[in-house]
Amino acid sequence: MNFDSRKIVIITFIVSIGLLYAFRLFYMQVIDDTWTLRAQEIAEKRKEITPPRGVIFDRNGKKVVSNQTYYNLMMVEADIEKLDTAAFAKLIGWTEQDVKDRFEQIRVGEGTFYNRHTKKRTSNYQKVRAYPFLKELTLEEIAEIAPHLGQFPGFYEEVTSMRKYPYRGGANILGYLAEVNREDIDKEPYYRPGDNMGRAGIERFYEKELRGQKGVKYIVTSALNNALEPFADGKYDTTARQSDPMKLGLDIILQAYGEKLMQNKKGCIVAIEPSSGEILAMVSAPSYDPNLLVGKRNIGINYPKLVMDPNKPLYPRPVASEYPPGSIFKLVQALVALEEGVIDVNTGFPCNKSLVGCHNHAPPSDVMKAVQYSCNPYFYQTTRRIIQQGKKKNTFEDAEIGLSIWAKYMHSFGLGETLGTDITGQRPGRIPDVAYYDKWYGHHQWAFSTIRSNSIGQGEVALSPLQMANLGVIIANKGWFYTPHFVKEIGNSGPLPGFDVKRYSKVESKHFLPVIEGMRRVVNESGGTGRQARMTDVVVCGKTGTVQNPHGKDHSVFLAFAPMDKPKIVIAVFVENAGFGGTWAAPIANLMIEQYLKGKVTDLAKEKRIVEAKLSNIL
Amino acid sequence: MRANDKITQNMDWPLFVCYILLVSMGLMTVYSTAFDPDHPNFFDFSQKYGKQVLWVAVSLFLGLLVFLIDSSIYRKFAVPIYLFTLFLLVVVLFMPAINGAHAWLGFGSFGIQPAEFAKIGTALLLSSYVSNVNMNMQSVKTVVLSNAIILVPMVLVILQPDAGTLIVFTSFLFVLYREGMSYDPIVLKITNLIPGIKFKQTWIGTHFIPILFYVVMLCVITLLVSNNTFNLFFIEGLAVSGIVGVLFSLALIGVLVYLLLGRLASRRQKKQAFIVVLIAFTLSSALAMSVNSLFQGLAPHQKDRIELVLGLNEDQDGADYNRNRAMAAVGSGGTFGKGYTKASLSSVQSNHVPESETDFIFCPFAEEWGFFGSLFLIAVYIFMLLRIILIAERQRSRYYRIYAYSVGMILFYHFAINIGMNIGFAPVIGIPLPFFSYGGSSMMSFSILLFILLKLDSQRRDILY
Known part of the structure; x- marks a missing residue:
């Protein structure tokens, strides 16, 4: 028997796979930009540096509103290895349940992202990103925790700044700051979850002047979220700038x-x-x-x-x-x-x-x-x-x-x-x-x-x-x-x-x-x-x-x-x-x-x- | 007879050029992917690219040896070579596991993967066995023996375990198919046990490759719908599970085919057609049902992988991490690519795509060179495969043809599965891209495989059978 015609079957297989892959690649690389977006999501990160808010002086040069250094306890889930919840809870003075709840809260708090290509909602939460686990710790509080963080990989401290009012007066004039909510972020994309904004008084009225200018660094990151290199040699980067001091007519x-x-x-x-x-x-x-x-x-x-x-x-x-x-x-x-x-x-x-x-x-x-x-x-x-x-x-x-x-x-x-x-x-x-x-x-x-x-x-x-x-x-x-x-x-x-x-x-x-x-x-x-x-x-x-x-x-x-x-x-x-x-x-x-x-x-x-x-x- | 005064005489240059092209592109990509700024030298042997250069050099040297050695030894010593590779496959099972698999045979700091070389041994033995002059492709003995040649290394490979190579060994079925082997001797023994049926030939036995394709497609469709429910006759409330839907569709197709056949044929043929359709339906249904129940019984991680490939599930950062990152890298290459050494996702440094210098090496290439680069690479592979088929078909010797088909099909499997998993068409199966991926064993084994083919082809006029 002659089976030479069977080579046609085999050639058909090879050619079909070649054409199939070529079309698939054409779709993935040229037509559909889902993957480009996904790649940006994965590797190119904006790192924002929030400057301390502007300092406020009264008419006689007395500092009415200043900034004080505080610390956030940051967490990167991907870096956490076999977390001893009990020991960690003890370190920060919480119960184990509190710690678990906090993880859940961070996850849920990030909200979801609607991908219009896949028509699916995915969580914005990413294991490789850093999130504040505990916010606004004083020097004394972080001093208790920081020395033991070596045992808890995935956790580290980060410096942040908060307002301080040395004269304890003028609350109704100065106002106060509070974390932005979803609505604020939707209204003004300048803000990211966790940012503060003025909620009343001068802090709110002069929000744009006082918040200064966020620095933005575009970086290409690795899977471990390490910065690899500035994106496009830092062409799009801006430096963070604290606003100029504000002088009030107030005495x-x-x-x-x-x-x-x-x-x-x-x-x-x-x-x-x-x-x-x-x-x-x-x-x-x-x-x-x-x-x-x-x-x-x-x-x-x-x-x-x-x-x-x-x-x-x-x-x-x-x-x-x-x-x-x-x-x-x-x-x-x-x-x-x-x-x-x-x-x-x-x-x-x-x-x-x-x-x-x-x-x-x-x-x-x-x-x-x-x-x-x-x-x-x-x-x-x-x-x-x-x-x-x-x-x-x-x-x-x-x-x-x-x-x-x-x-x-x-x-x-x-x-x-x-x-x-x-x-x-x-x-x-x-x-x-x-x-x-x-x-x-x-x-x-x-x-x-x-x-x-x-x-x-x-x-x-x-x-x-x-x-x-x-x-x-x-x-x-x-x-x-x-x-x-x-x-x-x-x-x-x-x-x-x-x-x-x-x-x-x-x-x-x-x-x-x-x-x-x-x-x-x-x-x-x-x-x-x-x-x-x-x-x-x-x-x-x-x-x-x-x-x-x-x-x-x-x-x-x-x-x-x-x-x-x-x-x-x-x-x-x-x-x-x-x-x-x-x-x-x-x-x-x-x-x-x-x-x-x-x-x-x-x-x-x-x-x-x-x-x-x-x-x-x-x- | 021609004088063999030049070793490159009668060599198939287009195939050799494809080889050189792929090896160079591979080296270039390994260099770009694994680039370490502290070791910029391409020939730095402490780096992967340096080592790969070394492997390429060794492979070329082996290729030279292949050309110098008299090609008749492969046929003469087919059995010892095969047994030696089997021996290595057995020895490797007693080696310490690396990444959970006993795949590496260590020689100091270098190791080889015997599974890569087992393909060569199997190809050589299969060629020499099937090309025997007195071979009857229709006998039970032939079927059993030729399948045993393939099955023994498969069993040893799965013990490692190495699912990728296991699948690659099924490429020899294509070779047997081309040579006209039929499973009928066995299949008929079973079917003819059924009273009232006497076949001379079955589709399953003779056309096993198209049937295999049908089986795979049926499996995929069954899996796709296995978690869905359907409204039978599109009536609300008459919801049935996916498998019932599949069986229903099969029955419908069966009836249609029978009616179609019935119009064209005589009464006797009609009866035969009825039996054929009935058997086809029964077997298909049995297959669909067993796939369905097997799938539900799979280990969770295996089930995950299959569900991810079929798109039944989405888990970008979990179980689907590799594939998702790989596809993001390929897709983000765009039309013209990000430029050489500019891969942001799939460089070893960024490490978003795992194994980007070995199994996922298509990612950095596609990311850096974009659609046109990828298309070129696909074209080179397809050209190479078709060239091998052409070479196979021009052999006077059946032995040479079988070997050429073996090489072609092994390369085709590697190409199809490897690229397929990079673009989301295949589950993540760890097999290298031939001539391209980083790794000594695969580079050497594929090179030997190809150089033997080139050598045999160059002597095609010197041989009669």
């Missing part, structure tokens, strides 16, 4: 002093340098020690406590609370009335208590006296003249015109809108306008008599303490202000854009003089309501406020600036449910001004009375 000593004065009270102090708009202090009481929220472990313990605290220490009251301003609002009413020409400096009104209640005082025969005595009926009548200017016969239509003029003035004082300060959590307050009342009462259904409470800073009008302080700045500057801000400069940048533009109120400079004179008398002359703020050698101008509110005792308010002719500090003090403005807020303002201008306080008895006072509304 940390004043801030700490303010926090001390406000202990066991609820309220705020906002102090601003009027010539620059730099915020000198911004106390939110009650507050917390910012060091409580440093690091994952601390946050884990303390954050829930702070959130649950009924006194809301995390709430940034000076920017986020909206209070009726009380009598300090009379200052604005006087300014608007003068500018609108509905009164002049010498306009007097009788203290007609049938219009609105008042205390006993000499007749307010001019603007100065009206401010000095804080006469309610005077400002009732002044404001009525602003709202009801008689431009229309119909009272309702007339009130509509009047209120819209008034609202424009208010906005020019930075009221009813957020100021644009460089901090998170600001609220605009409320300047009720035509639309507001139309919605409330109906179109042409309201007139001055409906909204009269606003004339003395009660009713619908609401201001944040920062806006109150800024009002003081406008008065001290006789008509203008810089947007109040915290950051003086970053590195040697000079004032940041937006904070170097003078903003003017719609009230002419000259109209401020009688108001300022009135404020001087409030503090310095008999019959003034703010005598507690008087200083012997510095002329302090101020205005008290006592805000009725449904939550208990009146809020005590004081707005002041000093010295009178060359104002260096404007201060707004707001103490919740404390009573009369002159009793609590004025002495606090007085102590703060003295501390700031002179560097020390002389009236220790007054200081003691304030510090030791514990107001009933603190829970």
